[in-house]
Amino acid sequence: MVVKTTANDVATxxxxxxxLGGRGFLGRSLVARLLQLGGWIVRVADSSSHSLLTDPSVSDSLLSNALCSGQASFCHVDVRDTSQIIIVTKGADVVFYMEPTDLDIRDFYNCYMIxxxxxxxxxNACRECKVRRLVYNSSADIVFDGSRDILDGDLSFICPGKFKDMLIDLKFQAEGLIRLANNIDGLLTCVLRPSNVFGPGDTRLVPLLVNLAKAGLAKFITGCGENMSDFTYTENVAHAHICxxxxxxxxxxxxxGKAFFITNLEPIMFWEFVSLILGGLGYQRPYIKVPTWMVSCIVSLHQCRNDKLYNYSVSPHYMLQLASRTRTFDCSAAQNHLGFSPVVSMKDGIKLTIQSFSHLANDSFYTKYGNFNEQSKAEKMLGSGIVADILLWRDERRTFACFFTLVLVYCWFFLCGRTFASSLADLLLLVIVALYGHGILSSKICGFAVQEIPSSRFKVTESEAQQAMRSIAHTWNKGVRRIKSLAKGEDWSKFFRVVISIYLFKSIQAYSVAVLFGSEIDALRILIFCGMVELKGLLLRKLPASISSFSQHDNVLHQEKVPARVKEWK
Known part of the structure; x- marks a missing residue:
């Protein structure tokens, strides 16, 4: 790997x-960077109880040689014990404090203590040992609470103060302590806020994406999918600490005493980054857009039923906010004052990350030969019209309005226990009362203006009426043409589809009509029968006497066949 050096990296x-935290995700990158640059004697301090040499993941020859030559050493240090920190910091010029990233958010006490x-x-240890410089690795998360987008946030951006994620709240407190300790007993402090760190050895973002992909959930895009985010490759974070x-x-x-945002200086759409990572590992890229509120409800249900899906070093709801909000930062302060510039580009960083997680890659036949960019069958059939926008959740407001309207209609006509005529009459009465009440309202109520509904809203112009009649005529003619084509028997597939559709419609109507129009149908049937009887009597009175006497005799024979309900109605 080519190491980019600057004037700040060269030492005589x-x-x-x-x-501190040298065996963590970011700590390993910083240790490797320091050894690559040379000029540093590195003390790797971590709470792990094992020696750095016995770690099977450490295979870099440079690190092994440094440990053997004494340029690097390992010490077991628990940051909850000040005496252990004092031992390792004696005689040090600089302390880099990298907190662990794999804490369990369900254990508040342990998180607070660490x-x-x-x-x-x-x-306290740095002040007692007369350490001159302390660089603390914070996070850009402390200025993000998920309630709004952040576009080119700089150092003037005010921290929200209240956080939904407990770890971010604690990190915000720790950052404040580090900055307040500046220039006390000769200690100089600096805080770095990297955004969305990724790279080899990542224990949060990439493993979470892989777990979601294996569970079949990575194909969904939360929100519009166009929110921008800043990401930072781990080696660039290490370079920023040295600067x-x-x-x-x-x-x-x-x-x-200052804080600086650190990014790769290459903002990218969040879901494009996710697609590059998952696509590089052989998993399906996200392509189905789902409203954020719906995903939030699903996440809550999953947390209640099964918490094995989530890595509890990250709050699922925080990840949801991160995936649906724009979050970019201005790093000009770090460039001007620290001399920082990324040493690894975003493209190379993603490539190196994918290579390091090759053991998590999906080698199935489908991922090798499947085309994830191909449109789904639903998108091909529905196209890009209004109906497609509603059914595919492209327009969330319109989809929700249609869904809410259908629910109200179903509850009003089907679940109310009334007949269709009664429900329709009640609905019309409700509309009339609402319009009448709106009409008698004053122009202002409690300081709020009430807009009047103009009478033109209830008028139908001649052109609109003509257009409606043309639409009806067009629909009628279209139906006649289809019936004629079916009668010719040229398209049997269409014929069977129509027959099946009519049969299903008949089955549904046989139940729904009987339920909704039960009493109305009975009354109409009785009315028709009585009308036919009266019409028959009228005809008999107009016939000759001989034929009339014969018909009366026949009527006596069939009188018993009159329905009982008709007799009662008479």
């Missing part, structure tokens, strides 16, 4: 630094 003599109390202990440590002495006023 070796200095001693301590990397993040907040750990920050206090690190500050901050180098500039703390030379530019005290502009760097000490």
């Amino acid at each position: 003599e070796k200095r001693t630094c301590v990397v 993040i907040v109390q750990g920050a206090k202990n690190v500050i 901050a440590a180098e500039t703390l002495d030379s530019r005290v006023v502009s760097v000490a």
